[in-house]
Every structure is written in structure tokens, then in C-alpha cells.
Amino acid sequence: MRDQPLLIRIGMSLYLLMFFTYLLGPLVLMGITAFNSASFPQITPWEVFSFEWFSKLFADDRILEGLENSLYVGFFTVILSVSMGLAGALVLTQIWPKLRATYYTLIIAPILVPGVVIGISTLVFWAEINRRLGLSPDSFLANGIFLTVLGQSTFIASYCMLVFVARLQRYDTGLTEAALDLGASHIQAFRKIQLPFLYPAMASSAVLAFLASFENYNTSIFTHQKYATLTIILSQKVRLGIDPSISALAFIIVCLTIFFALLNEVRTRRAQLAVANGAPVGVVTGGFKAPGFFAGNPAAVILALFVAGIVATIAISQVYDPEPAKSVLLKEKRAAQQLRIQALQQRMKERRMQKEMKGPDIFGGKTAGEKAKSGGAVNPGKGAFGSIWKSDSLKSVIPTDEKKDKNGLKSKSPGVNTFGNVFAPTNLEDAAGSRKKDAPKE
Amino acid sequence: MGSGVSVDLQDMWIKFGDFVAVREANVNIKGGDFFSFLGPSGCGKTTILRAVSGFLEPSAGNILIGGENMIGKGPNERPTALIFQNLALFPLMKVWENIAFSMEVRGASHGERRKRADELLDMIALTGQGDKLPSELSGGQKQRVAIARALCAEPDVLLLDEPLSALDLKLRQHMRTELREIQKRVGITFIYITHDQGEALTMSDNVAVMKAGIIDQIADGKSIYDDPATAFVASFVGENNCFRGEVSKIVNGEAVVDTNRTGLLRGRIASDAQGKLSVGDDVMMFIRPEALHLSEDGQESDTRILADVHHSEFEGQSYNVFLEGTEGKEMKMALTNRGEARLFDAGTSMAIKYDASQAVIVPAGELASE
Numbered sequence: 001m002r003d004q005p006l007l008i009r010i011g012m013s014l015y016l017l018m019f020f021t022y023l024l025g026p027l028v029l030m031g032i033t034a035f036n037s038a039s040f041p042q043i044t045p046w047e048v049f050s051f052e053w054f055s056k057l058f059a060d061d062r063i064l065e066g067l068e069n070s071l072y073v074g075f076f077t078v079i080l081s082v083s084m085g086l087a088g089a090l091v092l093t094q095i096w097p098k099l100r101a102t103y104y105t106l107i108i109a110p111i112l113v114p115g116v117v118i119g120i121s122t123l124v125f126w127a128e129i130n131r132r133l134g135l136s137p138d139s140f141l142a143n144g145i146f147l148t149v150l151g152q153s154t155f156i157a158s159y160c161m162l163v164f165v166a167r168l169q170r171y172d173t174g175l176t177e178a179a180l181d182l183g184a185s186h187i188q189a190f191r192k193i194q195l196p197f198l199y200p201a202m203a204s205s206a207v208l209a210f211l212a213s214f215e216n217y218n219t220s221i222f223t224h225q226k227y228a229t230l231t232i233i234l235s236q237k238v239r240l241g242i243d244p245s246i247s248a249l250a251f252i253i254v255c256l257t258i259f260f261a262l263l264n265e266v267r268t269r270r271a272q273l274a275v276a277n278g279a280p281v282g283v284v285t286g287g288f289k290a291p292g293f294f295a296g297n298p299a300a301v302i303l304a305l306f307v308a309g310i311v312a313t314i315a316i317s318q319v320y321d322p323e324p325a326k327s328v329l330l331k332e333k334r335a336a337q338q339l340r341i342q343a344l345q346q347r348m349k350e351r352r353m354q355k356e357m358k359g360p361d362i363f364g365g366k367t368a369g370e371k372a373k374s375g376g377a378v379n380p381g382k383g384a385f386g387s388i389w390k391s392d393s394l395k396s397v398i399p400t401d402e403k404k405d406k407n408g409l410k411s412k413s414p415g416v417n418t419f420g421n422v423f424a425p426t427n428l429e430d431a432a433g434s435r436k437k438d439a440p441k442e
Numbered sequence: 443m444g445s446g447v448s449v450d451l452q453d454m455w456i457k458f459g460d461f462v463a464v465r466e467a468n469v470n471i472k473g474g475d476f477f478s479f480l481g482p483s484g485c486g487k488t489t490i491l492r493a494v495s496g497f498l499e500p501s502a503g504n505i506l507i508g509g510e511n512m513i514g515k516g517p518n519e520r521p522t523a524l525i526f527q528n529l530a531l532f533p534l535m536k537v538w539e540n541i542a543f544s545m546e547v548r549g550a551s552h553g554e555r556r557k558r559a560d561e562l563l564d565m566i567a568l569t570g571q572g573d574k575l576p577s578e579l580s581g582g583q584k585q586r587v588a589i590a591r592a593l594c595a596e597p598d599v600l601l602l603d604e605p606l607s608a609l610d611l612k613l614r615q616h617m618r619t620e621l622r623e624i625q626k627r628v629g630i631t632f633i634y635i636t637h638d639q640g641e642a643l644t645m646s647d648n649v650a651v652m653k654a655g656i657i658d659q660i661a662d663g664k665s666i667y668d669d670p671a672t673a674f675v676a677s678f679v680g681e682n683n684c685f686r687g688e689v690s691k692i693v694n695g696e697a698v699v700d701t702n703r704t705g706l707l708r709g710r711i712a713s714d715a716q717g718k719l720s721v722g723d724d725v726m727m728f729i730r731p732e733a734l735h736l737s738e739d740g741q742e743s744d745t746r747i748l749a750d751v752h753h754s755e756f757e758g759q760s761y762n763v764f765l766e767g768t769e770g771k772e773m774k775m776a777l778t779n780r781g782e783a784r785l786f787d788a789g790t791s792m793a794i795k796y797d798a799s800q801a802v803i804v805p806a807g808e809l810a811s812e
Contacts, residue, residue, distance in 0.1 A: 178530040180517045181495055182544040182595050192547070196534050 027254055034247035037326060041244045048325045051317040057245040066233030070214055073148050073229055077213040078206045080153040085160025085205055086198065092161075093168050108162075110155040119222030122151035144225030151223045156212045160205035167201035255310060262306060265299035273297065446474030446631040447508035447521065447598035449494065454503030456489050463489045465655045467503070471633065471648070476625050478634040478642040480666075481652035482678065482810065487635045488527075491601050494633065495524045507599060523592035524601040528608070529584055531576040537587055538563065538572030544595035562590040565624075582613045589624065599631045606641060618644055639679045643667065651675045653808070659714070670802060671714035676728040678810035683734070683773045685727040686806060689719055697803050698744060699727050703769040708744040709801030724806040731762070731776035733800035737793040746795045749773060751786040761785060765794070 033041035037050040057063060088107050095103055110118065130141040140146060171194065179189035217231040224232055234246060449471040456464040463486045471477045479487040492498040494505055496517035505512045512520055523544075532540050539546070541562050542555035550558075556572075563572050566586035576584055585605060592600055602621075606614045622645045625632045636642050642649045643663040650660045651674070659671035670676035677684060687701035695716060698708045709727045711719060719725065737746055749765035752772075756762075758779065763786055765773040775794060786792075 172528070172530060174526050174528060174530040175532060177497060177517070178524070178526060178532070179543065179547075180497075181522070181524045182547065182591070183518050184543070184547040185518060188547045192543075193532055 027250070030247045031251040031254060033244050034251045036244065039243055041242060041247045048329055049320075050326070051320065053244040053248040054317070056243070057248045060245060062233050062237070063230070063245070063249065066228055066230040069145065069224075069227045070230040072145055073152065073220070073227075074210045074213040076145070076149040077152045077156055078209045080149060081156040081160045081209040081213075082202060082206050084153065084157035085162075085209075086164050086202070088157065088161040089164030089168055092165055093171075108158055111158045113155070115155070115216065115218035116222070118154055119151050119219040122147055122154070122219070123222050126150070142225070144223065144227035147223035147225065148220045148227070148229065151219045152213050152216050155219075156209045159212060160209055163205040163208065164198065164201050167198055171197055258306060259303075259310075262299055262303040266297060266303050269297045269299050446472075446629055448473045448506075449477075449599055449631060449633065450504075450506040450509075451490070451494075452504040452506065454490075454493065454500045454505065456486070456493060456498065457501040462655050464493075464500075467657055469650060469657065469660060471631060473508075473631055474629050475647045476622065476632045476634065476645055478636060478646040478649045479652055480636055480639060480642040480649050480679070483637055484654075485652040486655040487637075487652050488603055491524070491603055491633065491635050494599070495522045495601050496520045521598035522601055523595045523597035523599075525588050525592050525603065525605045527603045527605065529588040529605070531584060531588060531591070533576055535576075536572065537568070537574050537576060537579065540576060540587060541572075541591045541594050543591060558594060559590075562594055566590045581609050582617065585609065585617060586620075589621070593624075593628060597630065599633060600625075602632065602634045604635055604637070606636075607638070614641075621645060643679075651678065653678070653810075665713075668802075669713050670728070670804060671712060673726045673728075673804050673807035674810055676726070676802060676804060681731055681774065682728040683731065684809065685729070685771075687725065687727070689721050689723045689725055689803075692719065692721060696798060697725070699725055699803060701727070703771040704747055704767055706744050707747070707801065708798045709803045710799050712802050712804045715804055719803070719805070725803050726806045727801050727803045729796050729801045731774045732760075732778075733796045734773070734775040734794050735777070735796070737795040740793060743795065745798050745801070746793055747773070748791070748793050751788055751790040751792065753788050754786045756785060765792075 037048040451469040538559035541559040685701040691698040749767040754763040
């Protein structure tokens with residue numbers, strides 16, 4: 001690094017900066033908007049620093065219910081997917097070698113099938129079973145949580161299986177044989193030797209399964225019935241317009257992610273340090289030594305700072321009251337608004353006087369007096385564009401089109417007949433008729 | 443030696459599809475014996491071991507341990523313990539847990555297990571190392587832990603699958619004597635698999651030499667070396683000069699062979715071939731490099747060979763002289779280093795001779811490939 005020319009180093013830094021901005025910028029920005037009191041997620045204009053969106057988030061029953069459903073679905077999906085993934089991976093290692101490739105393809109297929117298809121097929125399949133068994137439409141088999149868990153697990157189990165397969169490839173089957181040879185039963189050999197070897201894979205596949213379940217939308221949307229998960233609730237909310245309580249939720253999720261990532265890093269570093277120091281692992285992982293905890297472990301320091309920051313933020317939120325600042329802002333806003341209204345009224349008055357002096361209005365063909373009566377806009381721009389979507393707007397344009405009509409266009413109002421009636425049942429006859437009618441004109 | 447348990451293989455065949463891994467093995471291993479299977483890799487010796495330990499069912503024949511037929515019993519029901527080639531120590535368990543695993547699966551309490559493990563750790567000179575993980579031990583220490591783990595199961599028969607092959611030379615020689623001592627101390631039957639003839643000869647009471655699924659000879663180490671039954675055994679165990687030819691005369695257990703390139707040579711007929719050879723048979727005669735020495739008297743005889751020195755090399759305890767006889771016949775002679783200069787110039791002509799009792803004649807057969 002030291003030998004590299006300055007230009008390259010600057011270029012590298014710039015590139016890294018851009019890359020990380022691209023990667024993390026949106027998350028940081030969204031996190032910040034959670035603390036702005038403006039009612040739309042935005043940073044500029046910054047209004048008042050406030051925690052109100054967090055309160056609003058925790059007061060929003062729909063979101064909390066969605067979160068609860070997501071946690072339920074996630075929990076059961078983890079259990080089902082991890083066990084199915086483990087079973088699938090074990091079969092893969094035991095199966096007759098010639099069948100292995102086929103089996104692998106078969107079990108990987110759910111990953112390749114679109115989630116939407118899985119969602120619909122799960123719904124259709126279980127509805128069918130439900131009907132065949134003669135159960136009521138609100139039976140257990142038609143329950144939204146049950147269906148969502150099953151639907152998601154079909155492909156999440158495949159992810160889990162891939163994790164297990166990767167780990168099992170490094171497993172020495174000699175270990176199982178050694179256990180058997182020493183008198184263990186097959187179950188004991190599996191439980192005491194092979195399963196402990198798979199614990200790390202179980203943990204990582206469980207995390208993977210939970211995250212995949214938590215963020216899933218396209219399968220759950222078909223299977224959730226009345227148990228909407230968080231992603232579904234969020235998408236429903238966004239359709240009606242978003243407010244920063246979603247930013248607050250995002251902020252919390254990001255914080256949790258960072259926390260667990262750091263925690264994991266701390267633990268890994270500790271194990272590495274233990275090995276480097278040559279101490280038996282059991283001794284180091286057993287006792288917690290506070291002074292040595294931070295030694296040579298930057299991740300631990302960052303974790304401690306991070307936790308301290310979160311605790312401080314929560315503490316501040318308990319005492320900090322944005323209301324005074326807010327009311328000041330409100331007053332300012334009102335004053336500014338008042339000024340604007342006054343200016344507007346002033347202008348309106350001036351214009352009205354002008355128009356009365358000029359006489360007939362050029363834009364609407366109506367007198368200014370009539371216009372005021374019908375409540376039309378004072379704004380000339382609105383007059384010009386505002387009525388364009390009215391049902392008779394096209395007709396009003398027709399006079400200009402009459403020239404074209406004579407040049408061979410068959411309909412009097414091209415906008416309606418060319419497109420509007422294309423799919424009507426009488427469409428063809430109409431067209432024929434109009435052609436006949438038009439013929440003499442030509 | 444203790445009251446070890448015998449192991450018998452009766453007409454055992456092991457086939458994988460069309461491939462015959464072991465052909466008609468008949469072996470009787472006495473209780474308390476240190477018995478080795480010696481052969482080149484791929485000869486089926488590990489297959490036999492897996493059949494004895496129960497990981498593999500023989501296609502035909504019986505396996506008797508202590509007179510009891512083991513066919514149909516799984517590895518966890520047999521009184522055997524296997525020491526794997528890669529040791530297969532459980533990487534996530536501490537050393538003492540590894541050693542006491544066989545007790546754990548029988549439901550022994552923590553205290554009992556720890557006590558027994560510590561006893562065994564004392565025996566293998568690893569006192570106080572029980573709380574380490576296997577990965578924190580050296581190669582030789584792992585080796586001893588694997589032995590302790592197998593012994594902890596109190597097997598009647600201990601099976602060892604080339605356990606020393608991963609160690610360096612010094613450690614390997616050290617572990618040979620250690621293994622032999624452990625075997626004498628515990629007095630159980632050891633079945634040892636190796637491709638290293640040195641290991642087999644130094645440690646074993648009896649050795650079975652295998653070639654491509656067939657057991658060629660079962661005998662003690664000295665007989666294997668001095669009195670091989672087949673051309674394969676003679677060429678696989680130790681170094682040998684091979685002379686091929688036809689029997690021209692048989693007198694008193696000795697025969698004169700009309701060799702293809704070296705003329706008439708006299709030798710002793712191997713015990714296994716006694717009475718089975720007749721004049722005109724295709725045979726091979728084997729003479730060890732160390733059985734050859736310089737002929738001082740210059741007298742013609744049927745145990746004398748004329749050759750030129752091709753090159754010679756110094757090997758510490760001996761000089762190896764590579765000779766070229768008539769028609770390019772290659773021979774090797776080993777002369778003990780007694781402090782005098784014995785490096786010969788290439789091209790020196792010399793007469794060498796041997797004692798007829800040290801030239802072994804066996805029926806012609808396949809040689810061990812180099």
C-alpha cells in the first residue's frame with residue numbers, strides 16, 4: 001500500500017467511498033428520517049428532532065400484529081426448514097451415487113420456482129386437501145400461519161440443505177464408524193458425533209431461514225389469509241402513503257442487525273485469540289474475564305460503544321421533549337402561511353380589478369363575474385389544463401378536426417371511435433356502417 | 443502373554459460386484475498374538491480388517507472371534523476396536539472425552555469416565571493433557587490417544603489400520619516399540635495392517651503376506667524373510683536378486699537351476715516347495731544382497747557369479763554395489779561397512795559368491811512391482 005502512488009490511493013479511497021455510499025447510503029438516510037418530525041420521510045427540510053415516529057410505530061396495532069405474525073411464521077419456518085434441510089442433506093450423503101445428481105436437482109428445484117407460483121400452489125393444494133377431507137373452510141389446514149409456514153419452507157428448506165451439504169462435505173464418515181466401533185448405537189453416533197459437528201451449520205441455516213422467512217413477500221401474499229405478515233402490512237401501508245414510522249422500524253431492524261453482527265464478530269475474535277495464545281479453548285470460552293475482554297479485540301470495543309450509544313439514545317428519548325421546539329416551528333409556519341395567504345389575496349384582488357376593466361375573458365369565453373360564480377380557478381393555467389379531462393373535452397376539439405375528417409378519417413370523434421369502441425361487440429358493424437355512411441362524403 | 447481371544451477367518455470371500463477383493467482367506471490367529479497383514483496398497487488387507495470389525499459383510503465364509511461366529515453382527519456388537527488410519531479422533535471432544543467415549547455410550551457416570559480416562563492418560567504418558575482438544579496435540583500424542591480410546595473399550599481384539607503411516611521416521615520407529623510393549627502389557631490380540639515390511643517384521647508374532655486379494659504366506663517374520671513361499675513374497679519382503687530358469691538337478695532339498703543368463707546356480711528349495719518341484723520346472727531363485735560377498739579364492743563353483751561393477755553407493759551401515767552380469771543381468775550386493783574403503787570403480791570385474799542355503803528356490807510367479 002505504501003508504495004502505491006498518491007493518485008491511485010486517492011482513486012481507491014474515492015471508489016470505496018462511492019461503493020459504500022451506494023451500499024449503505026439508503027439505510028443511513030432512512031435511519032435519519034426516523035428522527036425528523038416531518039410527516040413524510042425526508043431529511044430536508046429538517047423540522048424538529050423527535051422520537052414521535054417511534055411512539056407512533058409502537059402504537060400502530062397493524063404493524064405490531066404484522067410483526068407478531070412474522071415472528072410466528074419465522075419461528076415455525078426455522079424449525080421446519082432446518083429439520084427438512086438437515087434430513088435432505090443427510091439423504092444426499094447416503095443415497096446411491098447414481099441417483100445423487102437427480103436427487104440434488106429435485107431438491108434444489110423449489111429455489112428455482114418463483115415464489116408466487118409456490119404461494120399459489122400451496123394455497124390450491126391445501127384447499128383441495130381440506131375439501132377432500134371434508135373440513136370446514138376455516139380449519140387448521142386452511143389457517144394462514146400454517147399455509148405460510150408450509151409455503152415458505154418448501155424453498156427455504158432447500159437453502160438450509162445447501163448449508164448442511166457444504167458442512168457435511170467436510171465430515172469424515174470415519175468418525176461415525178469410530179463411534180460405532182466403540183460400541184455406540186447408530187442413534188448415539190449421530191447424536192453425539194455427527195450432530196455436534198453440524199451445530200454451526202444449524203445455527204447459520206436457522207438465521208438464514210429466519211431472515212428469508214421474515215423478508216418474504218411474494219409467497220406469503222397468497223397464503224397469509226387473515227394473518228398478514230410484516231412485509232404485507234408494510235406494502236399495504238405504503239400503498240396509502242408512507243410516514244416515517246416505517247423509517248423508525250427500519251432503524252430498529254438495522255440496529256439489531258449491527259448488534260448481532262458485532263456480537264458474532266466478538267465471539268469469533270475471542271476464539272481466535274484463544275487459539276493464538278495457545279490456551280485450551282475450554283478455559284477461555286468458559287470464564288468471562290472483564291479486563292481481558294477488550295484486549296486486542298476491536299470488535300468488542302465497537303460493540304460496547306454501540307450498545308452504549310443505543311442505551312443513551314433510549315435514555316434521551318425518555319427525557320427529551322420536542323414539543324417546545326415544535327410549537328415554535330408551528331408558530332413560524334403559521335406566520336409564514338399567513339403571509340403567503342395575504343400575498344395571494346392581494347394578487348387576486350388586483351387581478352380581478354384588471355379583468356373587470358378588460359371585459360370578456362380570453363381564456364374561458366366567460367365574463368370574470370360568471371367565472372367567479374361557478375367557482376372556477378383564478379389561475380389561468382388551471383383553466384387551460386384543468387378541464388382537459390372532462391368528458392366533453394374531446395368534442396370541443398372536434399371543430400379543428402373537421403378538416404382531417406374530410407381528408408379520409410371515418411369517424412367524427414376519432415378519440416372515441418378509434419380506441420374506445422375497439423372491443424365492443426358491435427364494433428365491426430359500427431365500423432362497417434360508418435364506412436358506408438362516410439362513403440358518400442368522399 | 444495373556445489369555446487373548448483367537449480370530450479365525452474361514453473360507454472368506456469378499457466381492458464388490460465382479461471385483462474379488464479377498465479370495466478364500468483362511469487365517470487362524472492365536473489369542474494374544476500380534477498378527478500383521480502385509481501387502482502393497484490395494485491388496486485387500488484393509489478390506490479384511492473392515493470385515494473383522496464389522497463394517498463389511500463377507501460375501502462368503504465365516505469370521506470367528508473367540509470361536510463365536512460374528513456374521514450378521516454390527517461393529518458395535520463385536521468385541522473389537524479399530525484404530526483408523528487417520529485416527530478419527532472426535533475433533534469437538536476433549537482428549538479425555540475421546541478416550542472415555544466407549545464408556546459414555548454405555549452410560550457410565552462422569553466421575554467413572556474421568557477416572558478411567560486419567561488412568562489411560564497415565565499409561566500413554568499424557569498425564570494432565572486430558573482437557574486439551576485433539577487438534578492441540580502432536581501427531582505422536584494423537585496416535586497414543588487413539589490407542590487409549592480403543593483400549594478403553596476393553597476389546598478382545600485390537601485392529602490397527604496402518605496407524606503409523608502418517609508419522610515421521612523417528613516417531614514411527616519409537617511407536618513400533620511402544621505398540622509392541624502395550625500389546626505385551628494388555629495381552630490382547632492385535633491385528634495390524636501395514637504395507638511397511640519393517641513394521642510387520644519387527645512387531646509381529648506372525649505375518650500374512652497378501653497379493654491382490656490372495657494370502658500368499660502366513661508365517662513368523664524370520665520365515666517370511668528367509669524362507670518365502672512364493673516369488674511374490676520373496677520380492678516384496680526385503681530386497682532380493684531374482685534368477686529365473688529351469689531345474690536341472692535336485693539333490694537333498696537342494697537344486698541346481700539352469701538360469702537364463704547366469705548359467706548353472708545351486709540353491710535351496712523353499713520349505714513350501716519341497717517335494718513339489720521336478721527337473722525341468724520353471725523356477726525362480728532369490729539371493730539377498732547381503733548374502734552375496736566377494737569370492738576370495740577365485741575357484742569355479744555353482745555358487746559363484748562373475749560380474750562387472752555398474753556403480754556403487756555408500757549407505758552408512760553398508761555399501762551397495764550394483765553389478766552387471768552376463769547379458770546385462772542386474773544384481774545388487776550389500777557389503778557391511780567395517781571401516782575399510784569399499785567403493786568400487788565402475789567397470790571393475792569381480793567374482794562374487796554365496797552360500798547355497800541362502801539362495802531360495804520357489805516356483806516361478808509374479809514379482810512385486812517396484
